[in-house]
Amino acid sequence: MAWHNTWTLTRKDLAEFRHQKLVLGSIIAMPLVLGVIMPLFMFYPLTSLAPTQPTWDVTGLQEYGTLPDTFTAPYTNHTQMNTQAHATTITNTTLIHMTLTNCVLISCIIQDSTLTNSTVAYSVLTESSCVDTILTTSQGTNLSGRHIIADHSDLTFIAIKPSETQLVFPTILNLILIIFIIIPATLPTIIASYSIVGEKNNRSLEPLLATPITDGELLTGKIFSSLIPSMGSTLLAFTLGVSLLDILLLPKIAMPLLPNLTWLLSMLVLAPTACLMSILGCIIVSSKVSDVRAAQQVGGFIVMPVVVLMLGVLSGFILLSPLTVLAFTGIYLGIDLVLFYFAKAIFNREEILTKWK
Amino acid sequence: MITCTGLSKHFGSIHAIDDFTVDIPTGQIFGLLGPNGAGKTTTMRMLCCLLRPTKGTAHIDSYDITKLADAHKIRGMIGFLPEVPGLYETLGAYQNLDYYAQFYNVPKPQRQESIKKTLDDLDLWNRRSEPVGGFSKGMKQKIAIARALIHDPPYLFLDEPTASLDPQAAKLVRDYILDLKTQGTTILINTHNLTEAERICDQVALIKNTLIKVGNPKHLEHSIFARTIAVTVDHIPPTLPQTITSLPGVTLNKIQDTTLYLSVKNPSDDNPRIIDWLSSQGIKITFITEEEHTLEDVYLKLLGTPQGG
Known part of the structure; x- marks a missing residue:
């Protein structure tokens, strides 16, 4: 060649x-x-809802009052380790690496244990997990769990309960990334059809x-005459869009700056293969129809594999990670190769010259 | 040299051209004549390796148009002007020519020089950057011809080269074609312009979905029509139509005023005998000339229909 x-x-x-x-x-x-103006206009207002500092909280925590100044460390006279207790009242005991269900624990030191449906009073807890548990006049550090009622206690948790906006933003960012993949897959339907x-x-x-x-x-x-402008303008929009996200959006929601590895791989390998797939589809269609608009309309179906990716990401079925991106790149590349050989096989000079009216 | 052997192209049940067999010697201008739908463009497209023959083949030099490897080489040594110029209308004349020269691997200095000379000749150098979409049909046609010649091809295929040109531009193109012939270029022309074909073609082929007749335009005229002379005399005796039949090989076609239209088989022998005979009858000859037949007469006689345009 x-x-x-x-x-x-x-x-x-x-x-x-x-x-x-x-x-x-x-x-x-x-x-x-799609890549610069829309993401900023759509998502910038959400930054006002996002706290600048992450909240230290667990799901379903309800706190009443604070630990009284008179609280002192519990007195314990024996120790239980590495066992289970069910529907038991335990007092003045050091409990280490225990699994406690439906128990009442009074004046205990509890370490590295799991408590379910239990009540704890006048105790100290460290590095334990509490589920559906009531803590009263107790102190806890490095706790985790959910649905805890804390009455006059001082608890700190290792689990972070993100705010609603913090839960939404990764999805939004994934959506923006998908848009940057859809742009080079859509542009060729206009360019390549010509x-x-x-x-x-x-x-x-x-x-x-x-x-x-x-x-x-x-x-x-x-292919190149469609690929170069499509990818060129997409990469320019990507650079501009990501720069603006880094300056205006991400610091306000306490998220790491972009692009990360997933975004880089998406732009440098996934987007070109999606673009190529769209170009080849349009070339195949445009070598079989005799009207630019018809070619564009039929060519629109070619972006379906990219739409599948988008729906997968939005529904949570597909998690965008470097591995996912590389996997989809492989799939798209395979489709590209098939489409190229198909386009070459059906490209018929004679048919083009004699049947196009 | 172009050799066509039984060249045929069928589109389903439609036989665009059947069994076309001709030899076109190097350096000749060869005209393909025929009504619309006679298969002229199809034949030219097959020779340009744009269509594959259904049957038969053709060779350009030693290359076979039916072989894929040869087709690539053939495309490199031909220049082709299609029926419609097909220029890139948003680009300038210079760009149009430059991109095509690059497809033929013309080195940059040579193509710059060649494009400048061509556009100078066409008086378009000062408008070289203007989009050709704004040019007249004639100017576009001239640029398209220049495009076909940009790589100096030994074989040139021209489909209706002067169809959209005004008389001056058409003459310019005809002179250009004749000039190319002197440089040894073999040229195949599809045309409806019979006067033009008669003027510039060394050989013409009359086709109507198959080859009807091929030959030099003059030879064709003479082979199809008997040579006719028009003899104007001072008077015509009433008995002349009968008595003139005594001259062997001479036929009286018609008498118009004092002019006799006579068909002769061998002008060099028959003409002196006619003159002597008329003198011996006391008839004075005032004017004698040969009655010319044109390629159009040949065309109409062989193909039967007037030109379809």
């Missing part, structure tokens, strides 16, 4: 795009609106096919 011919065709197409208002407008406007149908409509395909350019060179040239 002569890359020289491929590159010449690509440069020719890019020069033509500079004069196509629809194509040029799409290349500039779509990434700017690639062959546009040449045919201008009647410029016949003299082009009479030159020494091969089918492979022609298809590759058309």
Whole structure:
């Protein structure tokens, strides 16, 4: 394959795009609106709901009063370790690595244990988990658990209960990332549809096919002429969008700056393969239909695998991680290879010249 | 040299061209003539390796148009002007020519020089950057012809090269084609313009879904029509139509005023005998000329229908 011919065709197409208002407008406007303006306008107002400091809390914690100043460490005269107790009242005991269910514990020192449906009074707890438990006049550190009623106690937890906005923001950021993958998958439906149908409509395909350019060179040239503007404008929008997120949004919600590894992989490997898939689909469609609009409409279906990813992420079925991104890259790449060979196989000069009216 | 052997192309039940067999010697201008739908463009597209023949083959030099590897080489040595210029309308004339020159691997200095010379010749150098979409049909056609020639091909295929040109531009293109012939370029032209074909073609092929007749335009005229001379005399005796039949090989076609239209088989022998005979009858000849037949007459006689445009 002569890359020289491929590159010449690509440069020719890019020069033509500079004069196509629809194509040029799409290349500039779509990434700017979807990737930069929309995320900021949609999500910036949510930052006012997000606390700047993470809250130290557990699910279902209810606290009444504070620990009285008269509280002193409990007196214990024996120790129980590494066993279970059920429906038992235990007093003045040091309990280490115990599992306690439906128990009443008075004046105990409890370490590294799990308490369920129990009541604790005048005790000290460390590094334990409490579920559906009442703590009264007790002190606890490094606790975890849920549904705790704390009456005149002083408890600190190791588990963080995130705020509602903090629960929502990772999903929102995933949505923004998906948008950055959808942009290069959608742009080619406008650009690539012009690639062959546009040449045919201008009647410029016949003299082009009479030159020494091969089918492979022609298809590759058309691929690059759609890939370069689509990915170029997406990466520019990505750089701008992420910079603005880092400056305006993320510090307000106490989240780490972007891009992280998932985002980088998404942009550098997943987005190009999604873009390529869309381009190849459009080229296949546009080599079979004789109208640019028809090519664009049918070409719209090509972004379905990207929509699947989007729905998967939004529904929580797919978690975006470097591994997921690489897995989807592999899937898309496989589809790309199949589509390329299919496009080459069905590209029929004779049919294009004689059946297109 | 282009050799077509039984070249045929069928689209389902439609036989666009059947059994087309001709030889086009190197350096000749060869015209394909025929009504619309006669298979001219299909034949040209097959020779340009844009369509695959259903039957038969053609060779350009030693390359076979039916072989994929040869087709690539053939495309590199031909220039092709389609029926519609098919220029990139948003690009300038210079860019249009430059991109095509690159497809043919013309080195940069050579293509810059060649494009400048071509656009200078076409008086378009000062408008080289303007989008060609704003140019007239004639100017676009000239640029498209320049595009076909940008890599200096030994074989040139022109589909209706002067169809949309005004008389001056058409003459410019015809002169250009004749000039290319002197440089050894072999040129195949599809045209409806019979006067043009007669003027510039060394050979023409009359086709109507198959080859009807091929040959030099003049030879075709002479082979199809007997040579006719028009002899204007001072008077015509009433008995002349009968007495003139005594001259062997001479046929009286018609008499118009004092002009006799005579068909002769061998002008070099028959003409002196006619002159001598008329003198011997006391008839004075005031003017003698050959009645010309045109390629159009040949076309109408062989293909039967007037030009479809």
